[in-house]
Amino acid sequence: MKDVNSSLLARIKWNERGLVAAIAQDAVSLEVLMLAWMNRESLQLTLETGDAHYWSRSRQALWKKGETSGHIQHVKELRLDCDGDALLLKVEQVGGIACHTGRRRCFYHLLEDGRWTVHDQCEPVLTSPGKFTG
Amino acid sequence: MKDVNSSLLARIKWNERGLVAAIAQDAVSLEVLMLAWMNRESLQLTLETGDAHYWSRSRQALWKKGETSGHIQHVKELRLDCDGDALLLKVEQVGGIACHTGRRRCFYHLLEDGRWTVHDQCEPVLTSPGKFTG
Numbered sequence: 191m192k193d194v195n196s197s198l199l200a201r202i203k204w205n206e207r208g209l210v211a212a213i214a215q216d217a218v219s220l221e222v223l224m225l226a227w228m229n230r231e232s233l234q235l236t237l238e239t240g241d242a243h244y245w246s247r248s249r250q251a252l253w254k255k256g257e258t259s260g261h262i263q264h265v266k267e268l269r270l271d272c273d274g275d276a277l278l279l280k281v282e283q284v285g286g287i288a289c290h291t292g293r294r295r296c297f298y299h300l301l302e303d304g305r306w307t308v309h310d311q312c313e314p315v316l317t318s319p320g321k322f323t324g
Numbered sequence: 325m326k327d328v329n330s331s332l333l334a335r336i337k338w339n340e341r342g343l344v345a346a347i348a349q350d351a352v353s354l355e356v357l358m359l360a361w362m363n364r365e366s367l368q369l370t371l372e373t374g375d376a377h378y379w380s381r382s383r384q385a386l387w388k389k390g391e392t393s394g395h396i397q398h399v400k401e402l403r404l405d406c407d408g409d410a411l412l413l414k415v416e417q418v419g420g421i422a423c424h425t426g427r428r429r430c431f432y433h434l435l436e437d438g439r440w441t442v443h444d445q446c447e448p449v450l451t452s453p454g455k456f457t458g
Contacts, residue, residue, distance in 0.1 A: 197439070198435070198438060198439060198440065201433070201440055211345060211359055213347055213356055213359065215356055220354035220355075221354075222347055222349055222356060222412050224405065224410075225345055225347060225359075225405060225409075225410040237435075267434070267435075268434075268435040269431040269432070269433060269434050269435070270431065270433035270435070270440055271358065271359060271430040271431050271432075271433070272423050272424065272425055272427075272430045272432065272433075273430075274433075275359075276358075276359040276430070276431075278356050278431040289406050290406065291406055293406075296405040296406040296407075296410070297403040297404065297405050297410075297412040298403070298405075298406065299335070299403055299404040299405070299406075299408075300401070300402075300403050301332070301371075301401075301402040301403070301404070304332060305331070305332060306332065306335055306404055
């Protein structure tokens with residue numbers, strides 16, 4: 191994935207802030223891990239290095255996923271949607287933890303009986319693995 | 325999923341246009357089908373009816389998925405991410421087609437050798453099923 195050319199980037203419909211949505215999906219479990227954003231630079235770095243880089247809208251900064259936590263995402267597959275404004279990354283999630291809360295994925299609020307409950311298929315990996323399994 | 329209360333909606337971090345990103349994932353295959361957007365009304369209708377409703381940014385209109393095509397999405401599970409600005413819907417995709425191009429999913433542009441190629445695990449369902457399977 192090292193051949194980053196301008197036509198590749200030109201196919202993407204960057205929004206008014208120069209960003210495109212990027213969904214990270216676990217390449218093995220197929221769980222959706224997180225939704226983040228990329229600008230041109232973060233996509234280029236992702237393609238050049240093979241590791242996911244995003245743009246942090248809150249910090250307004252380039253962000254290599256896992257740079258401090260070690261929870262790097264090795265990108266196995268990259269897809270673009272029909273209208274060019276969303277990317278889908280299939281990733282190998284190092285450490286099995288995508289969320290900054292220590293959970294496997296960011297989508298751990300489940301709607302149950304009309305309210306959001308914290309529920310992942312597994313509890314936070316670091317604390318009590320397997321609570322909901324089997 | 326009929327108990328739509330205001331605290332449920334208040335947990336969502338709506339963007340400056342009053343929208344939240346919504347990822348639709350096939351509940352069986354776990355394929356990511358599409359990324360769309362919801363406003364409060366479309367989320368309420370989704371919860372009340374059990375069928376996915378979105379907000380079309382291009383048409384600036386409420387949009388019941390599959391209203392004209394019949395490719396309705398029955399929502400089986402709804403999740404919210406850690407920072408409240410993305411929803412994940414696990415859906416039963418009626419007809420097996422989520423994309424307006426007739427493909428199973430919108431993410432059919434695959435990055436290969438530095439360029440986007442049209443590639444789904446299956447070709448468009450309506451034309452040549454199974455071309456890439458087995």
